[in-house]
Amino acid sequence: MTTCALAITVNGHPVSADVAPQTLLVDFVRDHLKLTGTHQGCDTAQCGACTVLVGGQAIKSCNRLALQCAGQSVTTIEGLAPSDTELHVMQEMFRKHHGLQCGFCTPGFVMRAVAMVGEDVPAQPAAVRRALAGNLCRCTGYEGIVLAIVEGLAILRGTPSTPAVGARA
Numbered sequence: 001m002t003t004c005a006l007a008i009t010v011n012g013h014p015v016s017a018d019v020a021p022q023t024l025l026v027d028f029v030r031d032h033l034k035l036t037g038t039h040q041g042c043d044t045a046q047c048g049a050c051t052v053l054v055g056g057q058a059i060k061s062c063n064r065l066a067l068q069c070a071g072q073s074v075t076t077i078e079g080l081a082p083s084d085t086e087l088h089v090m091q092e093m094f095r096k097h098h099g100l101q102c103g104f105c106t107p108g109f110v111m112r113a114v115a116m117v118g119e120d121v122p123a124q125p126a127a128v129r130r131a132l133a134g135n136l137c138r139c140t141g142y143e144g145i146v147l148a149i150v151e152g153l154a155i156l157r158g159t160p161s162t163p164a165v166g167a168r169a
């Protein structure tokens with residue numbers, strides 16, 4: 001089998017590996033690196049369960065070859081928390097607002113939410129719902145997810161929570 005050398009940074013650590021050219025990023029992080037917090041739902045770029053950050057941008061890792069990310073910095077859900085005993089702010093907000101039930105979609109939603117911090121997504125329910133168009137959840141009805149992201153965006157941007165927090169879109 002033909003393989004290619006891949007050098008990449010994952011969760012702040014340099015990684016080198018030989019991978020088949022057709023290896024998807026989701027398979028690389030799950031099977032090669034054993035970072036199984038990144039989930040595989042549809043494998044057709046629709047559900048968002050496989051969302052990771054590449055260069056700070058949220059991408060669906062089932063829709064990206066590992067080799068396309070050579071030389072770039074990838075962050076998975078395992079790389080978010082500042083320590084083994086602390087959650088990332090966005091994870092804490094999902095806990096606070098009950099933004100998960102079975103949890104299958106949650107890593108993808110959290111990674112998408114973290115990427116929103118650097119995007120022009122207002123910390124308001126309607127805007128957050130629009131920005132979540134590529135992420136699907138079968139359990140929650142989205143209400144807690146949206147509230148978590150609205151408050152998380154406000155905290156991470158250092159802006160006060162708006163009256164929209166706690167309000168329905």
Ligand code: FES
Nearest residue numbers: 041042043048062
């Ligand atoms: S598994 Fe990638 S979008 Fe569904």
Ligand code: FES
Nearest residue numbers: 101105137138139
């Ligand atoms: S919490 Fe179950 S799919 Fe979202």
